[in-house]
Amino acid sequence: MTLLLAFFRRYMVRFLPWYLVGALALVATNWLTVTIPLYLAEAIDALQAGSREVVLSRAGIIAAMGAGVIVVRTLSRVLFFTPGRMVEARVRHDLFAKLLRQQPAFLGLWPTGDLVSRASSDMTMLRLLAGYGALQVVNATAAMVLTITQMTRLSPELAGWVVVPVLVGFGITLAVVRYLFALVKRMQAQLASLSDHVLTSYQGVATIQSFVAEPGFQQRFRERNDAYLGTALKRAQLRAVVGPTLAVAVAVDVFLLLYVGGPMAVRGEISVGELVAFTTLVAYLASPLRATSFLLSILKQAQAAAVRIFEVMDPPPDRPDLPDPVPPPGRPPAIEVHGLDFAYPDAPEQPVLHQVELQVPAGGTLGVLGPTGSGKTTLLRCLARLYNPPPGTVLVDGVDVLDLDLDGWREQLSFVAQRAFLFSESLGDNVLLGQEDPARLARVLGLTALEADIDALPDGVDSPVGEAGIMLSGGQRQRVALARGLARPHVVLVLDDVLSAVDHATEHELIESLRGAGDRPTTVIVSHRVSALHHAERIVVMREGRVVDSGTHEELVARPGLYRDTWERQQDREEGA
Numbered sequence: 001m002t003l004l005l006a007f008f009r010r011y012m013v014r015f016l017p018w019y020l021v022g023a024l025a026l027v028a029t030n031w032l033t034v035t036i037p038l039y040l041a042e043a044i045d046a047l048q049a050g051s052r053e054v055v056l057s058r059a060g061i062i063a064a065m066g067a068g069v070i071v072v073r074t075l076s077r078v079l080f081f082t083p084g085r086m087v088e089a090r091v092r093h094d095l096f097a098k099l100l101r102q103q104p105a106f107l108g109l110w111p112t113g114d115l116v117s118r119a120s121s122d123m124t125m126l127r128l129l130a131g132y133g134a135l136q137v138v139n140a141t142a143a144m145v146l147t148i149t150q151m152t153r154l155s156p157e158l159a160g161w162v163v164v165p166v167l168v169g170f171g172i173t174l175a176v177v178r179y180l181f182a183l184v185k186r187m188q189a190q191l192a193s194l195s196d197h198v199l200t201s202y203q204g205v206a207t208i209q210s211f212v213a214e215p216g217f218q219q220r221f222r223e224r225n226d227a228y229l230g231t232a233l234k235r236a237q238l239r240a241v242v243g244p245t246l247a248v249a250v251a252v253d254v255f256l257l258l259y260v261g262g263p264m265a266v267r268g269e270i271s272v273g274e275l276v277a278f279t280t281l282v283a284y285l286a287s288p289l290r291a292t293s294f295l296l297s298i299l300k301q302a303q304a305a306a307v308r309i310f311e312v313m314d315p316p317p318d319r320p321d322l323p324d325p326v327p328p329p330g331r332p333p334a335i336e337v338h339g340l341d342f343a344y345p346d347a348p349e350q351p352v353l354h355q356v357e358l359q360v361p362a363g364g365t366l367g368v369l370g371p372t373g374s375g376k377t378t379l380l381r382c383l384a385r386l387y388n389p390p391p392g393t394v395l396v397d398g399v400d401v402l403d404l405d406l407d408g409w410r411e412q413l414s415f416v417a418q419r420a421f422l423f424s425e426s427l428g429d430n431v432l433l434g435q436e437d438p439a440r441l442a443r444v445l446g447l448t449a450l451e452a453d454i455d456a457l458p459d460g461v462d463s464p465v466g467e468a469g470i471m472l473s474g475g476q477r478q479r480v481a482l483a484r485g486l487a488r489p490h491v492v493l494v495l496d497d498v499l500s501a502v503d504h505a506t507e508h509e510l511i512e513s514l515r516g517a518g519d520r521p522t523t524v525i526v527s528h529r530v531s532a533l534h535h536a537e538r539i540v541v542m543r544e545g546r547v548v549d550s551g552t553h554e555e556l557v558a559r560p561g562l563y564r565d566t567w568e569r570q571q572d573r574e575e576g577a
Helices: 002-049 052-101 112-154 156-177 180-203 205-210 214-267 272-313 376-383 406-412 427-432 438-447 451-456 474-487 504-515 553-558 562-576
Strands: 335-342 353-360 365-369 394-396 413-416 492-496 522-526 538-543 546-551
Touching: 002 052, 002 112, 002 272, 052 112, 052 272, 112 156, 112 180, 112 272, 156 214, 156 272, 180 205, 180 214, 180 272, 205 214, 214 272, 335 376, 353 365, 353 376, 353 522, 353 538, 353 546, 365 376, 365 562, 376 492, 376 522, 406 413, 413 474, 427 438, 427 474, 438 451, 438 474, 474 492, 538 553, 538 562, 546 553, 546 562, 553 562
Parallel strands: 365 522, 365 538, 413 492, 492 522
Antiparallel strands: 335 353, 335 394, 538 546
16 A cells, blocks of 8 residues: 555646546535435425425426536546546656666566566556546545435434445455455466567567477467466456445345335335435445445555556666766777676676676777677676676776766667667668668668668668568678667777678678778677677687687787687688688
C-alpha cells in the first residue's frame, strides 16, 4: 500500500482538481439517484389517495432528475477517466525514459518479454487504478452513505435490518480478497515469462524452422501457458466466491424487507410507497457493493503492478560521475588503460580482463587482435562506459573515465558494435537516426561503399530494411552500422569487428576511406583480420583477457606469436583464393 501512496503523490496529485470536480459530480449523481425513490414513494401514495396532480408533479420531477443523472454521470466519467489516461501516458513516458538511461548491466537483469509485460499489462492496471478505481472509491462511498441515510430517514428499524447482511457480505469479501495479491503477482510474473518466450521465438523463428525445433518450443510455450492458466483459474475461483456473496447479501435484504417491512406497512408504520422506495434503494445498494469487490481486486492487482513497475523505474542509473561530472574533451584525447581487471556483474567470480595495459595517443589508432573470448569486446565496453571499469583504470587525457560526464562522453564517442542492430525503419533513418541531413548522409554512404548497394534497392535510402535489417545482407548491415557511427560528430571512434562480414576488396576500400576521412579521431579498432589492423600505429594482442603482445604490424610479424601465426594463415587463404 505504501507504493500506491507513492504512486498517488507522484502522478495523481496533480490531477486533484479533476478528481474533486468529478467527486462533486458523483455525489450529485448518487444524491439524485437515491432521491428519486422518495418522489416515487410520494407518487405511489398519492396514486392510492387519488391525487392526480401530485402524481403528475412527481412524475415530472422524476423525469427531470433522471435527465440530470445522465448529465452528471457522464461528466463524472470524463473527469475521472481522462486523468487515468493522462497518468498512464506519463508513467509510460517516465518508464521508457528511465530504461533508456540505464546501463546494459541493469537491463540485463530482466528478460525483454518481462520488461514488455511491465510496460503493457502492468501499466493497464495502474491506469485502471487512476481512472476507474478512483471513480469507484468515491462512487461506492457516496452511494452507500447516501443510500443508508435515505433508508434511515424512511425507517431506522428497517434500515438496521437491511444493513446487517451487507456488512457480513462485505466482511467475507475483504477476507477473500486478501489472497488475491499473491495470485495476481504470480500471474504477472508468469505472463512476463510467456511474453518473453513468444517474443524470442518470433525473433528466432528462422532458426527454429531450420532445426525443426517447433515441437520443443511449442512444449515450452504449453508449459508456461498452462502455469498461467492454472493461476488465472485460481483467481477466477476467488472472484467467483466474492460475487455470489454480495448477491446473497442483497437477496437476504430483499427477504428481510418483505418479512419485516411487509407487516410494518400493514400496521401503518410505513406507507406502501415507502416500502417500494426501500425496495428500490436496496436494489441500488447492490451496485456499489459489487463495484467495491471489483475495486478491491483492482487495488490488489494495481499494488502488484506498482511493485513491478517501480522495481525497474526507481533505481537510479549507475552514474559515478554525478553529481559533479567533468566535461569530456572536445578534441581527440589520449587514452590510457592501467591494470584493468573486470568481471561482469552477473558473474563477479569469473574475471574477463586481467591487468590490461595499453595506451592510445591523441588522434592515433590502436588495433586489437585476439581469438574469440579473449576479452576484446569487454575492453571496448569499458572504454565506452557501457560497463563501468574499476576506478583509476581507464584514463582520458589523464582524467578517470568514471569522472567524465557520461552523456557528454557518449556524445563525443562513436561506438559501432560487433552485432549490427538495425531498426525497422528506412536505411537513411537507420544511418541518421531520424535526423534530416542529406549532405552528411551522402558523405558517409560514400565512405562505407554503400552507394552501389543503395542503387540496387527499390526506393534507395528510403527503402525499409525490415526487422533487425533482415532485408540486407550481413555485410550491408555492418556497413550501414558503420555509416551510422561515422555520421555523428565524434572525437573517439570505437569499432568492434565491424568488417568481419565484408569481402577483402570492400574491407580495403573501407580502411582507406577511414584513414582519409578528414580530422582523425582517436580510434580503437578490434578485428580478427590482420588486414584491418596493419595500418594502426599500435597493435595489442589479447588472449584469455590479457595483453600478451604489442607493437607495430612490422614488429609483430617479425617475431613468433599469435599475431604472426594469424597473419600467415590469412595470407595463405588469400593466396589460395
